[in-house]
Every structure is written in C-alpha cells, then in structure tokens.
Amino acid sequence: MRGPVKRRLVQAAAALAGLVLGGTLAATVWAQQLVADLSSHLIAISTGFTGTEVVLFGTTDAAGDVAIVVTGPRGSAVVRRKQRVAGMWMNTDSARYDQVPSFYTVATSRPLDQLVGRPVLERHQLGLPYLQFTPDATLPPDDQTAFRAALLRNKQRQGLYAISMGQVSFLGERLFRTNIYFPANVPTGLYNVEALLIRDGDVVSAQTTPLVVSKIGFSAEVSDFARNRPITYGVAAVAGAIAAGWAAGAAFRRV
Amino acid sequence: MQVYLPIAEMSVNALLVLGMGWLVGFLSGMFGVGGGFLMTPLLIFIGVPPAIAVGTQANQLVAASVSGVLAHWRRGNVDVKLGVVMLGGGVVGTAVGVWIFGILQRLGQIDIAITLSYVFFLGTIGGMMLVESSRAILRRRAPTAKRGKLHRHIWLHGLPFKMRFQRSKLYISALLPAGIGAVGGMLVAIMGIGGGFLLVPAMIYLLNMPAGLVAGTSLFQIIFTTAAATLLQAATNQTVDAMLALLLLIGGVIGAQFGTRAGTRLRGETARMALSLIVVAVALKLAWDLFSRPDDLFTLTMGFS
Numbered sequence: 416m417r418g419p420v421k422r423r424l425v426q427a428a429a430a431l432a433g434l435v436l437g438g439t440l441a442a443t444v445w446a447q448q449l450v451a452d453l454s455s456h457l458i459a460i461s462t463g464f465t466g467t468e469v470v471l472f473g474t475t476d477a478a479g480d481v482a483i484v485v486t487g488p489r490g491s492a493v494v495r496r497k498q499r500v501a502g503m504w505m506n507t508d509s510a511r512y513d514q515v516p517s518f519y520t521v522a523t524s525r526p527l528d529q530l531v532g533r534p535v536l537e538r539h540q541l542g543l544p545y546l547q548f549t550p551d552a553t554l555p556p557d558d559q560t561a562f563r564a565a566l567l568r569n570k571q572r573q574g575l576y577a578i579s580m581g582q583v584s585f586l587g588e589r590l591f592r593t594n595i596y597f598p599a600n601v602p603t604g605l606y607n608v609e610a611l612l613i614r615d616g617d618v619v620s621a622q623t624t625p626l627v628v629s630k631i632g633f634s635a636e637v638s639d640f641a642r643n644r645p646i647t648y649g650v651a652a653v654a655g656a657i658a659a660g661w662a663a664g665a666a667f668r669r670v
Numbered sequence: 671m672q673v674y675l676p677i678a679e680m681s682v683n684a685l686l687v688l689g690m691g692w693l694v695g696f697l698s699g700m701f702g703v704g705g706g707f708l709m710t711p712l713l714i715f716i717g718v719p720p721a722i723a724v725g726t727q728a729n730q731l732v733a734a735s736v737s738g739v740l741a742h743w744r745r746g747n748v749d750v751k752l753g754v755v756m757l758g759g760g761v762v763g764t765a766v767g768v769w770i771f772g773i774l775q776r777l778g779q780i781d782i783a784i785t786l787s788y789v790f791f792l793g794t795i796g797g798m799m800l801v802e803s804s805r806a807i808l809r810r811r812a813p814t815a816k817r818g819k820l821h822r823h824i825w826l827h828g829l830p831f832k833m834r835f836q837r838s839k840l841y842i843s844a845l846l847p848a849g850i851g852a853v854g855g856m857l858v859a860i861m862g863i864g865g866g867f868l869l870v871p872a873m874i875y876l877l878n879m880p881a882g883l884v885a886g887t888s889l890f891q892i893i894f895t896t897a898a899a900t901l902l903q904a905a906t907n908q909t910v911d912a913m914l915a916l917l918l919l920i921g922g923v924i925g926a927q928f929g930t931r932a933g934t935r936l937r938g939e940t941a942r943m944a945l946s947l948i949v950v951a952v953a954l955k956l957a958w959d960l961f962s963r964p965d966d967l968f969t970l971t972m973g974f975s
Contacts, residue, residue: 460674461674462673462674462913463672463673463674464674464681465672465674465681466681490972491972492970492971492972493970493971494968494969494970495968495969495971496967496968497964497967497968497969498967502961503782503960503961504960504961504962504963504964504967505781505782506781506782506969515972517972561968562968565966565967565968565970566968566970568966568968569966569968569969569970570970572966599672599674599680599681600679600680600681602679602972603679630676633676633913634674634676634913635676637676637677637912637913638676638677641676641677641904641908641910641912642908645904645905645906645908646901646904646905648904648908648910648912649900649901649902649903649904649905649910650901651912652729652900652904652910652912652915653729653732653897653900653901655912655916656729656730656732656733656736656897656900656915656919657732657733657736657893657897659733659736659737659919659920659923660732660733660734660735660736660737660738660740660919660923661736661737661740662923663733663737663923663924663926663927664736664737664740664741664923664927665740667737667741667927
C-alpha cells in the first residue's frame with residue numbers, strides 16, 4: 416500500500432523541483448521586475464476532493480498592472496455537430512482541434528482591453544477570444560466560428576474555462592494576490608501559471624510557475640491499478656462483486 | 671457526502687448514488703431484470719461519462735444478480751439446466767455483438783445506434799407486456815370470460831433438438847432457450863445491459879415457463895454475461911470505476927433483497943404490468959431526447975495524445 420504512494424510523491428516532488436528551478440532561472444533573466452509564487456504547487460486529489468483554491472501572490476518592482484494566466488495540460492479535442500436527420504438529432508459533422516488546453520482561466524488587476532492592445536493579447540493568448548488552436552479539417556469560415564465557439568461554450572459549461580475574468584487585487588502599490596479556483600472535475604497533469612507585468616500597454620516582465628494536479632491515496636491506487644494491470648483489475652472487480660453479492664445474500668438469510 | 675470517483679474523474683454525492691443503487695436493486699430483485707436499462711440513463715443523467723456508466727454498471731449488476739439468485743435459489747426458483755443452455759447461446763451472442771459494435775464504431779454512429787436500439791427494444795417489449803398484462807388483469811376481474819388454451823403451439827415449438835427441463839416442466843427444443851440467450855448476449859455487448867427486460871418476457875411468452883422460475887433463471891444467466899462484460903470493459907476500455915461500482919452495489923444488494931421479498935407478494939400479471947410501465951416510460955424518455963432539439967447542438971470530446 417505504502418510503496419506506490421511514496422514513489423508517486425517522490426516523482427512528483429522531483430518533477431516539481433526541476434520545474435521550480437527552471438522557473439527561477441527564467442525569472443532572473445527578467446531582472447526580477449516581477450516575483451510571484453503559489454500557496455501550493457501540488458493539488459492532491461484524494462477520495463474527498465470537491466475542488467480547491469490556490470492563492471497566487473507576488474510583488475512588482477514598481478507600479479504596474481498584473482495578469483495571471485492558468486493553462487492546463489494540452490490535448491486534442493473533437494467537436495461534433497448534431498443535425499436533424501429523419502426527425503432525429505444525430506452527429507453529422509465534426510472538427511478536431513489540437514493543443515487545446517484542458518483548463519484555462521485569466522485574472523487581471525484591471526479589465527484587459529484597458530491595459531493592452533490586440534497584438535499583445537494575441538501574442539500572449541490573453542483571454543478566451545485569443546486562445547489559439549487550429550482545426551485539422553478545412554471548414555468554411557462560418558463553421559470555423561461556430562465550432563470554435565462551441566468548444567469554448569462546452570468547456571465553460573464544464574467549469575474548466577472561466578466565464579469571467581478573475582480579479583487580481585493589489586495591497587498597496589507593489590504587493591498583489593489572486594485566488595485561483597479549481598473545480599472537482601479538474602483534469603490531472605502539469606499546469607502552467609503565468610504572471611505578466613504590464614506597463615504602458617505592453618508586457619514588460621513574465622514569470623512562469625508550475626503546478627501539478629495529481630491523484631493521491633486510494634484514488635491514485637485505483638486508477639493506477641486500472642491502467643497498469645487492466646485484466647487483473649477486471650478479475651478483481653468481478654470477484655469483489657460476487658463476494659459482495661454473496662455476503663449480502665447470506666446476511667439477509669439470517670434476518 | 672461527496673466522494674471522488676477515480677476513473678470517472680469527478681465528484682459525486684455518495685448518498686445519491688447509494689439511493690440509485692438501492693432503487694435499481696429493488697426492481698432487479700422484484701422483476702428478475704438486471705436493471706441496467708435504468709441505471710445507464712440515471713448515471714449519464716448525473717454526469718458520469720456514458721462509456722464509464724456502461725462499464726461500471728455491468729460490474730454492479732454482477733453483485734446484484736448474485737444476491738438476487740441466492741434469494742431465488744433458497745426458494746427453489748432457479749432452473750439451472752435451462753439457464754446453462756441459455757448461457758451457451760449467450761456466449762455466441764456476445765461474440766457476435768462485439769463484432770457488430772466494432773462495425774458501428776468504424777461507421778462513427780455508435781451513439782445513435784445504442785439509443786435507437788434502446789428505444790426499439792424497450793418500446794416494443796414494454797408495449798407488448800403492457801397490452802398482455804392489462805388483458806390478463808381484465809380477465810381476472812371477469813371470471814366468466816372463456817379460458818384460453820393452456821399451451822399454444824406455434825412453429826417455434828416444432829424445432830429439433832428437443833430437451834426435457836424437469837424443473838420448468840417443459841419439453842422443448844434446446845434451440846429456443848439458446849436463441850433467447852444469444853439475443854440477450856448481443857444486447858450485453860451492444861447496449862451494455864444485462865438484458866433481463868428482454869429475457870424475462872421471452873421466457874414467459876416464448877418458452878411458457880412457470881412465472882415463478884423466470885426471475886431466478888434469468889438472473890442466473892445474467893451473472894455470467896455481466897461478469898464477461900465487466901472483464902471485457904476493464905481490459906479493453908478501462909471504463910470500470912471500482913469506487914462507483916462499490917457505491918452502486920452496496921445500495922444494489924440491499925435493494926435486491928427487499929425487491930425479492932416484495933416480488934413474492936405480487937401477482938404475476940401485476941408485476942408484469944408495473945415492469946412494463948417502467949420500461950415504456952424509459953423508452954418514451956429516450957425517444958423524446960432523440961427527437962427534441964438538444965440545448966446545445968455541439969458536443970465536445972477531449973482526448974490526450
């Protein structure tokens with residue numbers, strides 16, 4: 416029981432150490448105009464997990480605005496459209512997108528459109544309209560817009576893409592903080608938390624901090640077992656079910 | 671109380687899932703149906719991904735069937751010989767079903783095929799049972815009505831390989847129960863259900879089996895088909911959530927015990943009437959979903975590669 420959990424934690428810690436080191440090096444290049452960190456670099460999904468909040472805090476070298484972008488592990492996504500066929504609604508066409516973040520949220524100290532122009536928003540993929548992922552199929556422009564909008568809408572409904580911008584609050588002129596909320600269905604993997612310092616309509620400094628979302632304890636044991644030894648897992652599931660059914664049957668006979 | 675499901679990767683209310691398991695277990699014990707046709711839509715309704723709903727409830731059906739069979743066994747309501755013959759057909763049917771599933775998947779229309787087969791099978795069988803059971807209840811109220819023949823002989827009863835099933839007091843072709851088992855096996859593979867809602871009426875109307883033996887015998891057969899389905903789902907798709915199955919089966923095994931007791935107090939036609947009403951209701955709901963405009967015409971599937 417203990418072995419795999421311990422190994423898992425050690426692996427996660429090693430990965431984190433490397434990433435934090437990388438992040439720190441990147442930060443020094445930026446001459447420490449902006450320093451930010453998270454209250455926790457590991458979100459542990461245990462059996463009682465119902466979502467959690469992580470505090471991001473930091474400081475700037477002088478007055479300025481701050482934007483925080485949280486991006487989950489990227490993967491492919493398929494959007495399917497239903498159309499009426501013989502009275503029934505069935506999937507007719509689809510579009511596949513690559514490099515779609517599984518989670519995406521942005522927090523800013525002031526509304527983004529007051530801070531920077533469109534080219535900067537596009538360059539840093541700031542805000543849902545500027546998030547970049549390209550479809551593999553060539554769709555007509557009308558469909559492009561519809562499928563893209565559908566992808567964002569579905570993600571928002573699942574609570575994985577923020578509906579509104581979060582608020583970064585300043586304590587005085589240089590200290591800032593924001594709360595990042597992760598729902599219970601948060602995908603596992605390596606997250607990127609990017610803090611951007613904005614002055615005079617441009618990004619002058621940036622720092623990236625890693626965040627790991629991982630299952631631990633019983634949840635981790637079960638999903639590891641299911642993934643690594645699927646046949647044994649199936650046999651165990653059937654045996655457990657037979658035993659439970661038998662036990663219940665026997666218990667009720669005496670009543 | 672919220673519990674995190676490790677395979678479905680979501681958090682659910684434990685009491686809600688326990689309650690759902692109990693309800694489906696109760697119906698399972700009462701009517702001898704697996705209850706999968708109810709559990710799949712219920713699980714999808716609370717947000718469990720369809721593939722995991724199908725894989726996991728196959729697992730919980732194993733427990734519910736074992737517990738249900740034990741209760742029927744003690745009352746001597748299981749015809750093992752007939753069940754084994756049905757199981758023989760069931761194995762062939764499952765293999766054919768997996769093959770058909772593969773073809774539909776390659777055509778990209780597996781979702782609608784599953785929903786359509788639910789609507790078709792549940793609608794047809796539920797409707798037929800509803801008509802038959804209400805007629806039977808009306809006949810009971812009017813005792814002067816002419817009594818029908820005890821056995822109607824149709825072409826099905828003229829098939830070869832006749833076998834004697836002492837327990838059920840039947841002398842019929844072995845092809846008949848094996849064929850019913852084969853269709854049941856196909857449904858396990860394609861729709862991810864035990865197939866009891868099809869087996870029970872088929873055993874009553876096609877085999878003319880004594881009503882008391884039907885529930886126990888169909889449950890006996892369902893243990894093996896659902897166990898095979900669980901293994902297949904876990905090994906190939908990794909869609910069996912042990913945590914979800916545990917919650918469902920705790921509720922399910924308890925519910926099944928109560929259901930079996932309640933079932934013995936019900937008259938055959940009343941039980942069939944109640945079951946047919948539930949089956950028809952589920953069919954209508956699924957048909958409604960198929961024909962009414964969905965809230966969002968677009969759906970999203972994420973995959974990591």
